[in-house]
Amino acid sequence: MGAYILxxxxxxIPTLLGxxxxxxxxxxxxxxxxxxxxxxxIEGEGDAxxxxxxxxxxxxASSSSEEYAGARGLPPEYIAELEREFxxxxxxxxxxxxxxxxxxxxxFGESYFRSISVIDLVLEKMPVSITLGLWSTIIAYxxxxxxxxxxAVRDGTPFDTWTSGAIIVAYAIPGFLFAILLLVLxxxxxxxxxFPLRGLTSTNWEELSFWGKIGDYFWHITLPVLASTxxxxxxxxxxxxxxxxxxxxxxxxxxxRAKGLAERQVLYGxxxxxxxxxxxxxxxxxxxxxxxxxxxxxxTIFSLDGLGRLGFEAAVERDYPVIFGTLFIFGLIGLVVGxxxxxxxxxxxxxxxxxxxxx
Numbered sequence: 001m002g003a004y005i006l007x008x009x010x011x012x013i014p015t016l017l018g019x020x021x022x023x024x025x026x027x028x029x030x031x032x033x034x035x036x037x038x039x040x041x042i043e044g045e046g047d048a049x050x051x052x053x054x055x056x057x058x059x060x061a062s063s064s065s066e067e068y069a070g071a072r073g074l075p076p077e078y079i080a081e082l083e084r085e086f087x088x089x090x091x092x093x094x095x096x097x098x099x100x101x102x103x104x105x106x107x108f109g110e111s112y113f114r115s116i117s118v119i120d121l122v123l124e125k126m127p128v129s130i131t132l133g134l135w136s137t138i139i140a141y142x143x144x145x146x147x148x149x150x151x152a153v154r155d156g157t158p159f160d161t162w163t164s165g166a167i168i169v170a171y172a173i174p175g176f177l178f179a180i181l182l183l184v185l186x187x188x189x190x191x192x193x194x195f196p197l198r199g200l201t202s203t204n205w206e207e208l209s210f211w212g213k214i215g216d217y218f219w220h221i222t223l224p225v226l227a228s229t230x231x232x233x234x235x236x237x238x239x240x241x242x243x244x245x246x247x248x249x250x251x252x253x254x255x256x257r258a259k260g261l262a263e264r265q266v267l268y269g270x271x272x273x274x275x276x277x278x279x280x281x282x283x284x285x286x287x288x289x290x291x292x293x294x295x296x297x298x299x300t301i302f303s304l305d306g307l308g309r310l311g312f313e314a315a316v317e318r319d320y321p322v323i324f325g326t327l328f329i330f331g332l333i334g335l336v337v338g339x340x341x342x343x344x345x346x347x348x349x350x351x352x353x354x355x356x357x358x359x
Contacts (some may be wrong), residue, residue, distance in 0.1 A: 005188075005339060005343075008178060008338075008339045008342070009339070012332070012335045012336070015335060016328070016331050016332055017100075019327065019331050020096075020100065020327065020328060021096070022094050023323075023324070023327055024092075024099075024324065027320065027323075028092055030318075031319050032043070032318060033088070033318050034086055034112045034113075034317070034318045035079070035082050035083060035086060035088065035175075036318075036321065037113070037317055037318055038082060039079075039082075040310075042116060042334035044297050048208050075193065078079070081109045097183065098127070099324060103325075103328050108321065108325035108328070108329070109321035109325060110320075110321060111319055111321055111322050111323060112317070112318075112319050112320065112321060113315075113317055113318075113319055114322075118321050118325035118326065118328060119325075121322065121346055122307070122310070122325075122326060123133075125305060125306050125307050125309075126306075126307065127200065127306075128200060128299065128305060128306030128307070129302045129306045129307040131138070131200065131221050131224075131225070131297070132221075132224060132225060132228045132298070132299075132304075132306065135221065135225045135229075135290060136225055136228040136229040136232060137232075139225065139232075140229055140232035140233060140236055141236065143233060143237075143239050144232075144233050144237040145236070145238060145279065146278070147163065147167075147233075147237050147240075148236070148237045148238070148239070148240025148241040148243075148244065149240060149241075149244055149267065149272075150165070151163060151237070151241040151243050152240070152241045152242075152244035152248065153244075153263075155241075155245060163237075164238075167233050167234045167237055167238075170230050170231065170234065170236060171233070171234035171235075173230060173231070175227050175230060175231060175295060175297070175298055176227075176295075176297040176298065176301060178226075178227050178230045179223070179224070179227035179297070179298055179301045179302065180301065182195075182223045182227055183197065183223065183228060183301065183302075185309045186223065187223060195219065195220075195221065195222055196220050197303070198302055198303030198304075199303055200217070200221065200279065200300075200304060201213075201216055201217060201220055202218050202220070221300065224298055224299075224301075224302040224304060226304075227294060227298050228298055236279065239278065239279060240275070240276075240279055242277045243275040243276070243277075243278060243279065244267075246272060246275070247271045247274050248271060252270065253266060253270060253271060254267075255351045256270050277345065280344065295308050296308040296309055296311070296312045307326075310322065310326070311323075311326065314326070
C-alpha cells in the first residue's frame, strides 16, 4: 500500500502542473484583463467589458501598451507603468514560471483589487463554504443512508414507490428556486418571518452568550443549508438502496438467515459493512465536491460571502492572483482527497489491495 500511495503522490505533480498550464494558457486569449479593468474604472466606464463590446474588437490581456493607449486615450507611459506593476511587461512563459515558483514556496500573492493576500481572502470566505458544505453533506448522509436501507428492505412496496417519486422531484427542483421559495415562506417574503433574511450571524453576535451564539448560528444557516441539500438526497439514497439490494441477494445473507439470525442482525451485522463500502468510502470526495463548488446563486440569495462568490467576482474582475491561487490550492486538495478516498476503501474493507490490482 505504501508504494501505491507514493505513486499517487508523485502523480499529483504532473497532474497539477497540467491543470495550471491549461488554465493559464486559456487566460491569455480572454479579453478584458486586469489592466483594462483599471483603465475602465479610471475613465468612469464601470467595466472593461463595456468598452470591448462597444469598440468592435477584442483586446487580449497581453496587449501592448500602444493598443491600450489607442483604446483608452491615456499616456503610453502610464500604461507601461501599470503593465510593469502587474508583471505584464514579461513574456507569458516567464510569468507562468515565476507564478509556479512562488506557489511552491506557498506565496500566492495579493489580490489585484482587494489589497489582501489570496490566503487571507480564502480564509475570510471559508466559514460560509464550510457551513454549507459540511452541514449539507452530513444531513444528506443522515437522511439518505437510513432511507436507502429502508427502501431496499421494502423494495417494490408503496413506501418504496412514493419515496422514490419524492426524492426524484426534489432532485429536479433547482436549488436557487427552492431557496427563493424558502425566503418567501419563512423569511418574511409573504407569509412567515421565522428565519433571518441574510448573513451567517446576527450583528450582535459578539455580545451573545456561548449558547446564544450557537443558536444564532443555526438560526441563520437553516434556510441556506436546506436549499443546498435539496438535490443531494436522490443519488445517495438510490446508491444506498441498490448497494443493499445487491448484497441482500448474496449467498452469505441467505446462510445467515438460515441460521436463525434476526433480520436486524443480518442487515446491520453482515450486509451493512459490504453495502456501505462505496457510500462511506466516497465521503471525502463528496464533502470536498460540495465544499468547493460553493453555489454562487445560493450565496447571493442569502447574502452570504463565500468561496462561490469569490470565484465569480475574481473571474469577472480578472483578478488573476485569486483565480490561479485558488485553482492551485483547491486542485491540490482535490488530488490529495482522491488518495484519501482510496484509503477509506481499504479502511472499510481490508480485503481491497490497490497494489495487487495495479499489478
